[in-house]
Amino acid sequence: MQSTPQRNQLFVASCLALLVTSLSFGIRAGILGRLGVEFALNASELGTIAATAFWGFPVAVVVGGMIVDVIGMKKLLIIAFVFHLAGILLTIFAGGYWTLFISTLCIGIANGTVEAACNPLVATIYADNKTTKLNHFHLWFPGGIVIGTLIVYFLDKAGVGWQIQVGLMLVPTLIYGLLFSKLSFPVTERVASGVSTGEMYxxxxxxxxxxxxxxxxxxxxxxxxxxxxxxxxxxxxxxxxxxxxxxxxxxxxxxxxxxxxxxxxxxxxxxxxxxxxxxxxxxxxxxxxxxxxxxxxxxxxxxxxxxxxxxxxxxxxxxxxxxxxxxxxxxxxxxxxxxxxxxxxxxxxxxxxxxxxxxxxxxxxxxxxxxxxxxxxxxxxxxxxxxxxxxxxxxxxxxxxxxxxxxxxxxxx
The missing domain is CATH 1.20.1250.20 (MFS general substrate transporter like domains)
Structure with missing residues (x-):
């Protein structure tokens, strides 16, 4: 079991990582129409761009789940950080359909990787209270969507460009990346208990x-x-x-x-x-x-x-x-x-x-x-x-x- 301060810091960093995941949904949904106008994209192209986040997520969450015990939760979250950073920067400096497509795919992969590492992390550090703490962790998904849609609404009213709105996601991204890089992680509960990989499968x-x-x-x-x-x-x-x-x-x-x-x-x-x-x-x-x-x-x-x-x-x-x-x-x-x-x-x-x-x-x-x-x-x-x-x-x-x-x-x- 983690010591309480370390455990709390890991949980806060996990919540920030999930906040970036949900902000990406809320903000992208709010600016999708403007991206279509700016880059002359039709509804089909916009739909494909939006859908790539949902393709990247299940692939990353399943692959991440298979390798998290091998490479550890820390390395997996550093991978998520790199993909989030790349996806956000590619969106800000997008030049058209393909940069938006790749940026959304990167963010989808990052989002799935966050869940692949943070779900078992929360279950491990709160082994005595899993369901409650997973609910507390996952409140940041709807919470981030609310925050993201409000950011778009109010910054639109203030005439702030969509690039700056997307750029705001860099703040929690850099904080969670910094926190995770400095913290020490436990092994997953399954590994700690000595249950073999074969038995898991x-x-x-x-x-x-x-x-x-x-x-x-x-x-x-x-x-x-x-x-x-x-x-x-x-x-x-x-x-x-x-x-x-x-x-x-x-x-x-x-x-x-x-x-x-x-x-x-x-x-x-x-x-x-x-x-x-x-x-x-x-x-x-x-x-x-x-x-x-x-x-x-x-x-x-x-x-x-x-x-x-x-x-x-x-x-x-x-x-x-x-x-x-x-x-x-x-x-x-x-x-x-x-x-x-x-x-x-x-x-x-x-x-x-x-x-x-x-x-x-x-x-x-x-x-x-x-x-x-x-x-x-x-x-x-x-x-x-x-x-x-x-x-x-x-x-x-x-x-x-x-x-x-x-x-x-x-x-x-």
Missing amino acids: RSLLNPLFICMIILMFGTAITELFTGQWIDVLLKNVSDNAILLLTIETGIMVIGRAFAGPIVHRFSPTGVLLISAILSAAGLYLLGHSTGNTLFAGAIIFGMGVCYFWPTMLGFVSENLPKTGAVGMNLMGGAGMFAVSVYTIFMGDYYDKLVTSHLPAGDTSEAAMNAAKKAAGPEVLNATMFIPIILIVAFAILFFYMKGKARPTLKAGH
């Missing part, structure tokens, strides 16, 4: 772990797809669609900050079951409401999804500890991969819905807006079936885990 075939990977598809899609698409899907239903995202994300920050008593009161599986119920209820309200009821839907949905990602990782780390860093990072990679595939599928579904709601031969702006107003909630209603399935799955998991004792992390069978 065999543990990935545990039926419970395979079930958790499948459930991670659903929890990640429910949280990240809806969060990304709220503005697009509800823009024609509400004048405040982006405010709905801010409310949802703000609720996630508050919820994760107070995860400790909630996780201890309800257990990780109880939290996941309640989360699925609230997510389904929130999606129902978002898909069937107008006016102020939409804000109630955003609050309930935010309460639902806020615990999904860190509690899924915490559950695997606590109940399947022999899967080690690879297990946690396969969960993260699976979640992000599922979101990218579902986003492509639902984007096509949304376009077809819009077309089906257009009166024959009428492609006027008014008709298009009416078609989008009808199509957006239908996509949310289709997505609502995922948390409904999760309710059943997590109820079964809850009762299954009640009858099991928690495993200890010891080598051998």
